[in-house]
Amino acid sequence: MEHPVPDFRIGDLVLYKNNQLVAFNKPAGIPVQDDTTGDKSLLALGSIYTQSKLQVIHRLDRPASGVVLFSKTQNALVALNEQFRSRQIRKTYLAVVQEMPPAPEGELKHFVGKKSTANRSSAEATEDPDLKEAVLSYRLLGSSDRYHLLEINLITGRHHQVRAQLAAIGCPIKGDVKYGARRGNRDRSIHLHAWKLAFTHPVSGEAVELTAPPPAGDPVWEAFAPLLEKH
Numbered sequence: 738m739e740h741p742v743p744d745f746r747i748g749d750l751v752l753y754k755n756n757q758l759v760a761f762n763k764p765a766g767i768p769v770q771d772d773t774t775g776d777k778s779l780l781a782l783g784s785i786y787t788q789s790k791l792q793v794i795h796r797l798d799r800p801a802s803g804v805v806l807f808s809k810t811q812n813a814l815v816a817l818n819e820q821f822r823s824r825q826i827r828k829t830y831l832a833v834v835q836e837m838p839p840a841p842e843g844e845l846k847h848f849v850g851k852k853s854t855a856n857r858s859s860a861e862a863t864e865d866p867d868l869k870e871a872v873l874s875y876r877l878l879g880s881s882d883r884y885h886l887l888e889i890n891l892i893t894g895r896h897h898q899v900r901a902q903l904a905a906i907g908c909p910i911k912g913d914v915k916y917g918a919r920r921g922n923r924d925r926s927i928h929l930h931a932w933k934l935a936f937t938h939p940v941s942g943e944a945v946e947l948t949a950p951p952p953a954g955d956p957v958w959e960a961f962a963p964l965l966e967k968h
Contacts, residue, residue, distance in 0.1 A: 747786045752804060752947050757813040757940055759787050762949040765802040765926030769793060783807055795821060795828075798897065800912070803830070803931025804949040816939030821894065827935040830889040830899055831878075831965075833928035833957055834908040835919070837885055842876040844892075847905055851896045857915055858897040860905040871895045873902055879964045884911060886961045888932075888968070899929060911957065928957060 745764055753760040761779055763769065768778045770793055784791045791807040794817045808814040820826045847860035848868035861868060872892040879886050887908075889899055897916075903909060904916035910929050912922035922928070935946040951958040951965070 747782045752949055753945070754787070757810055757938070758806060758808055759783060759791065760804055760806045760934070760947050763797055763802055763805045765800055765952065766924060768799045769796050769805055772799070779805060780807065794818065795894070797931050798900070798927075798929070800925055800927045801929040801931065802926070802952050804934045804947050805931070806934060806936070806947070813939045817936065820936055824892070825937065827933070828891045828894070828931065829933040830891070831930045831932045831951060832887045832889055832899060832903060833884050833911045833961070834887060834903060835884055835911060836908045837880075838875065838877065838887065838906060838908050842874070844872065844874045845902045845906065846870065846872050847902050849895045849898060849901055858895065858901040860901040862905075869895055871898045871902060873899065878968065879961065881960050884957060886964065900927070930958070
């Protein structure tokens with residue numbers, strides 16, 4: 738099934754840039770890297786925009802939106818990869834779910850594995866040598882008439898981790914039919930947004946925290962906008 742490709746100007750998506758790094762607020766529907774669809778990727782468009790050979794530091798699922806950081810140099814790539822490996826980087830997501838989680842805040846621990854044929858991960862409660870440990874913490878930020886907004890902090894980074902773990906507790910993300918949502922969004926997006934990314938600049942040593950506003954024009958995100966202004 739084809740993904741609708743949103744209309745945008747790459748320059749309008751820039752959150753942060755310098756000689757070593759560039760970050761974009763990725764729209765839902767754009768792949769971070771080239772994939773089998775042949776659609777233009779954020780990597781390709783960003784490389785043209787910056788006139789640099791950008792390199793991928795981390796990934797974000799195509800139907801999700803939010804901050805994605807790329808390196809412009811090999812040294813920056815190595816340094817940021819090490820920060821990810823040693824869990825020095827803090828990634829904070831927003832997720833809209835229809836079901837109330839079992840507690841207003843908590844930590845989820847599962848064991849996940851990728852089912853390559855379906856590009857899907859399963860999250861199991863019991864340990865298995867073929868699965869990898871996945872841990873996140875969540876906090877309920879607020880609720881509307883129909884939906885609940887969760888702040889998610891990733892402690893590990895696994896394939897489809899947030900999507901699989903929330904589904905495992907009966908709280909699939911809005912629009913995420915792959916993980917049990919009752920219906921999809923019209924544009925095939927899911928209401929998962931990479932909100933904040935905190936890291937140490939590889940050259941200056943400066944502490945950097947990037948914040949990507951949720952998609953404009955989406956009534957569900959806009960309903961939660963006043964709440965996010967407090968955070």
